[in-house]
Amino acid sequence: NATTGQGPAGLYHLIHHGDHNIGIALSVDRVRTIPVVKNVQAKSFLEVAAEVNRLTHLAHAGTLSLDDTTGGTFTLGNMGKIGGTLAHPALVPPQLCVGIFGGIRRVPRPTGTSATLSPVDVLQVTWGADHRVVDGATMVRFSKTWLALASNMDALFAVMR
16 A cells, blocks of 8 residues: 655655555546545445445536545546456556456356356456556455455455444
8 A cells, every 4th residue: 555756856755555545436427537535444335335425426516626536545447337348457646556347247157177167247357556566476466365355245344344
């Protein structure tokens, strides 16, 4: 949970953050805006959902404040809502990571050890990171942890407030 910043003599450095401020990429009237849910680590799942809802309404009304759109440490987007499945996510400087969710698709997959195919729902998730700071192995471990939590809602709620 870090961003980059410009320090003395114009040199860039890493800034570690205690608060998890998650940007939510929205497309409002074909314009991208990224309101930020602040202090996610201290909120319950329902509080996060309520804040996303509040920010989305403000975005559609065109009344987001500067405070509503600054301070993000990680951005999430959902292109599945508009029919997308896979993307190359763009980082929002000074953030170091971004995640984009595609649409859920029903696809055939092998079941067990047999050659039988069964339909399963698949969610494509693409992660991006600034590799000057975050290496690929770290992103793979993060992705596997995220998948384990997303696949088991009881475990997800257990780690949330």
